[in-house]
Amino acid sequence: xxxxxxxxxxxxxxxxxxxxxxxxxxxxxxxxxxxxxxxxxxxxxxxxxxxxxxxxxxxxxxxxxxxxxxxxxxxxxxxxxxxxxxxxxxxxxxxxxxxxxxxxxxxxxxxxxxxxxxxxxxxxxxxxxxxxxxxxx
Numbered sequence: 001x002x003x004x005x006x007x008x009x010x011x012x013x014x015x016x017x018x019x020x021x022x023x024x025x026x027x028x029x030x031x032x033x034x035x036x037x038x039x040x041x042x043x044x045x046x047x048x049x050x051x052x053x054x055x056x057x058x059x060x061x062x063x064x065x066x067x068x069x070x071x072x073x074x075x076x077x078x079x080x081x082x083x084x085x086x087x088x089x090x091x092x093x094x095x096x097x098x099x100x101x102x103x104x105x106x107x108x109x110x111x112x113x114x115x116x117x118x119x120x121x122x123x124x125x126x127x128x129x130x131x132x133x134x135x136x137x
Contacts, residue, residue, distance in 0.1 A: 009133070009134040009137040010133050010134065010136070011122050011126070011133040011134050013122070014125055014126065018041070018124055019118070019121055021036050021038055021121065022038050022117035022118045022120065022121035023094050023095050023096055023114060023118070024037050024038050024095075024096040025038060025096060025097050025098075025110055025113075025114065026038075026039060027097050027101055030098045030100075031098050031099050031100070039113075039117075041117035041118075041121050042114075042116045042117040042120060044120035044124070045116035045118065045119035045120030045121070045123070045131075048119050048120060048131045049116055049119050049135070050077055052131060052135040054069070054073055056076075056135075057072055057076070079107075079108075079109050080107065082112035082116065083106060085115065086106075086111065087106055091111070091115075092111060097110075118134060119131050122134050
């Protein structure tokens with residue numbers, strides 16, 4: 001289901017195709033083999049998320065040492081934290097999945113991967129500020 005206004009997590013995509021790709025899970029390709037899934041955007045988004053989390057932690061925790069910052073960053077970018085960030089919304093319903101797939105757990109890696117992919121798509125669409133808008137929301 002396409003997002004009608006191409007806005008997600010407070011950011012409006014100029015290129016709606018990037019957002020659609022970010023929301024297309026690998027399982028969707030089982031029924032639509034020519035579809036482009038979100039794995040490449042997830043790869044990019046993972047790196048961007050790491051940068052944004054590192055920057056936020058560095059700025060907001062001036063007394064923490066490197067090891068402590070690393071532990072906090074690992075938690076911030078974890079599957080559990082990403083799933084928690086979208087919990088309670090309709091994010092899962094936006095994901096394009098295999099028509100025969102069962103219900104998706106709100107705590108699944110598929111959900112976390114899609115969040116990373118959306119961050120990667122925002123980076124491509126509007127640069128650091130776009131990705132930061134999503135991160136801050």
